[in-house]
Amino acid sequence: MVTYTVKQYKGIVNKLKYIDSWFWCRYTINPYNGCEHDCIYCDGRSRKYNMHDDFEDTIYVKQGAAAMLDDRIRRSRSMLPDVTTMGGVCDAYQAGEKDYKVTLEILEVLLKHGFPVYLLTKSDLITRDIDVISAINQTAWAAVSFTITTTDPAVARVLEPRASTPSKRLAALKAFKDAHPEIQAGIAYMPIVPFLEDSDESIDQVLGSVKDAGGTFVLFAPGMSLREGQQEYFLARLKAAYPREHDLLVQQFINDESFRKQYITEMNKKLLAACNKLGLDHRMQRYIPNDYRKINYMIAEYLLNKSYDLQITGGAWKSSFWTGQNIQNLKESIVDMNARGELHSIRGMTKAMEAEITPFFPKRSSLDQFLDA
Template identity: 35%
Template structure:
């Protein structure tokens, strides 16, 4: 359980929700609703031997009257918590034939944006947590990421290839505003003139325009802004703590005006829910300064096959069966298909129609399609000086 793992002095808590007692009371008066969260439950991960179930037996309200702060906090665990992730390396490598980068860095595990559809949710089960609410409120931060990156880039055997930043969980989620890990990483990449690819749905990226514009001037960066819908109500339900659609468009324009190459990721396309917005999203993005676009059809791996239908039950019960049927029509009758050839695009007549609709929209509004075209000038890369090592730390000293 997370409470046991988080019991040391390295645990940090903050809340952008439930800022007063009345807000917390409202949450626990409606246990079937999770205000400001994308998940409706906290099911145990697939590796756990014991399964949890949400049952309102009155103890949550009783806990609020408890004088034991530790007990009350664990019983009313609405607040976001984070702890340090003591990773030994930060660059992750993959050989997936349908992924357009070989290297990536994820400064955080878990994501407070709380997107109901997030394909990264099942990764939280490797930590012993739930892919549901735990993914949104129990976060890990790699505080030494910039130092570790410098050490890996300083290795003489390192071969420079573009690094994708924040592709599993958003590198600009709310916690980044406090910790600044992503900015520290960008400073190292700028210093070494290393090409980088960013994707985010957060307006916080505007904070780093000074660094991004310098990378852009050297043709070392591409940025993608993810826009799922232009409907504020749908966005609030689907991505409860992410920037509103109009705010993302303003961010896109700010980046484009600063000379930073920017694209739109129309992702995920959810059949029977937001697929009718493809043309409108592409048009709005082109007007905001985007020069390219890509689209990914909804994926529901592992726990998402339960979590997403729960979300539909809570927000669109009358459309639920129609949407699930449409998803199955893209996945050979299943909710997910992990085949490299079709996992991002789906298959069948409806998948072909979505692809044609997207490509037509891009041609109409003058956006390039396909995989992001990275600024791949690796000739500028310079190995940095390795990070300073504390005297004798991990080293055998001389006898004389």
């Protein structure tokens, strides 16, 4: 039985040192501690998060979360508006949100301060907040995605027993796109459980249903993380429902590193081709702030998108990735650095990369060139 307990926490928002290059978020907020969706693959059970043992049955509601966030933003001199995501080790729209409204109140604070938001959920309860999410999109930026890894209700019932069914999530996606086509909305296609959810037929059904619902992007990740704490729970539950797939997963995906590497490379290529065929993006367009970070973020988006494509096609991606991250962490505009001839001082910047990002810089007028001479 699920119980909700209201509890006071010291902090509410976490600032990431490097932005999440998948979801473009800088800040993360968990409105709840614990998640009653009870997904059997949930990474939140990994030891590294130090969550309580009955993570799926005892949920702590963060008391005064919206007021704490409001206070933090008002007092902070360095907290610039940037993408805030809710969830990570909880679903911000698990059933308790219907009564406690912690997520809704946080959204209202983000709207008030002009902060953009990215929301990822497995619940159709999110449609309750369409209006406030749309208002955030108008003043800053908003994007929404639903985790969907299968359209088979029986498989979903085992993997994500207390979340909305895949058909309800797809209906919620359609509701968003019907009401606000301008809001970016799509799916997070992760984790794709090897041998259970990776058939061509399953991929076609998932992508086809996203397309039919009007979704525009698919963030895919074949395979899964299986960290200490998470792995034991997942394998025990998988074995009880799908013993054949369990054994294949252990023998091939977990115990055979070369199989795992080849599997992920081939799946990435297959998923990329399938998205391209249907005209579904495999990346979201990011939030671009209208201050000194503007060109920094545009260049970082270009480099991080490039690094992602290199990564999933087996190319050398790290240099683009880290230079992109360093550029978006600059404390001044890269345009000014370029004008001073200081791009080389950015960590990871090479001559070839300098040439590659030149088109992002505003053209210099002939007067500027005259004054420089």
